[in-house]
Amino acid sequence: MADTIADTRRLFSKPQNLNDAYGPPSNFLEIDVSNPETVGVGRTRFTTYEIRLKTNLPIFKLKESRVRRRYSDFQWLRGELERDSKVVVPPLPGKALFRQLPFRGDDGIFDDYFIEERRAGLEQFLNKVAGHPLAQNERCLHMFLQDESVDKTYTPSKIRQA
């Protein structure tokens, strides 16, 4: 014979608003890193990547943005976040210094395969970082993602929503 039966009925919950249930979720954030372009000539050449952002998160000023950044800009962003936020910042794809040495058989850092690997790594890095609630509070992240250019003389600060 069983003990007194425990009451396992569900607790009462408010029925969900249909708009909330079927509308777009408020967590939409998509970042693409694409269209690598090598600019300049000779030893001053460098590669830039297009960063396209689409979101409905209120913390981003622009719901859509498109900027171009180079690898050193990513390094700058990573350094700022490591210093100012409590985030454990994920690693960037490698610096590949050995690729910058002379007498290589391939195109070094302008090699198509290398650029594609780097592009994929940068995309992964940005998605991880931009989705972090603490990183989203940093001015440097928003400047990197949505401002025309990165002003490295800026004053680091936190974003506060109204």
Added chain:
Amino acid sequence: LHLHTLPVMSFFSFGQSAEIDIVLNDAETRKKAEHKTEDGKKDKYFLLYDGETVSGKVNVTLKNPGKRLEHQGIKIEFIGQIELYYDRGNHHEFVSLVKDLARPGELTQSQTFDFEFIHVEKPYESYTGQNVKLRYFLRATISRRLNDISKEMDIVVHTLSTYPELNSSIKMEVGIEDCLHIEFEYNKSKYHLKDVIVGKIYFLLVRLKIRHMEIDIVKRETTGTGPNVYHENDTIAKYEIMDGAPVRGESIPIRLFLAGYEMTPTMKDINKKYSVRYYLNLVLIDEEERRYFKQQEITLWRKGDIVRKSMSHQAAIASQRFEGSSSAEKALAQAQAKEQEQ
């Protein structure tokens, strides 16, 4: 000439030795309980409760019949002690009772001695933990000049509680500003070991991509005092309650049956030596493997076996819960009246 005495005299079959056996009087009818030993093995021991009398017999069997056994006295002790693993030498005895069975003399044949410890206080539950152990045992000792002969018999003590008068639910709103707000609710704050945790998680704001949510039961054993406090956390259970991304307004139910997990009652500051507490840890994990969690203490208690109510009373209680109508209340009143008549 120097006679070298060894610790185990029976090696040389000089003199006499004996075997001791302790038997409880109600061994046939008394229930046994499973209890983990320090090395993780499970064994069954007689189960005793606070206030119960402990009575039985000590059987002393002489190994070499015909030879006499000289001794300095025979006694039996009932001991409750706490042993901290980092301080093994010091046993803290919180219960220590002695009964002398025989004055110094000699045994010429095997003999049985009766003993009785009346209404023994057993204030704490037996516990074998990661860093501390509390145990109760009977120990019969034949004292001798060079080496004693003794035998220990461990018993297990459970502490029982009754349904708490006050057992409020736990309801709280937590979150990360502008990012994730949830309201969690658990139907009680005190659960017995075979209880069910019924609750829900209500999402007020979801600006993260949550992939999965689980509820863990964490046991925390605390030993030591002051600056030497040591917490040992152990996740006893992980129970997934949601797979997939929730949105605002969604409510996720929780129904977690505790009987399937090995747990003890909550123990607070036992003899000022250790505590064992339990926490529900609600964990949300997002698409980038980031973990968000909220820990909440719950009190666990041990329920005694209840006196079984009649079938009709049980059925009436059940129908009242699900119908909540006056007809069910009438059925309950009728069943109660019938019980009183019987």
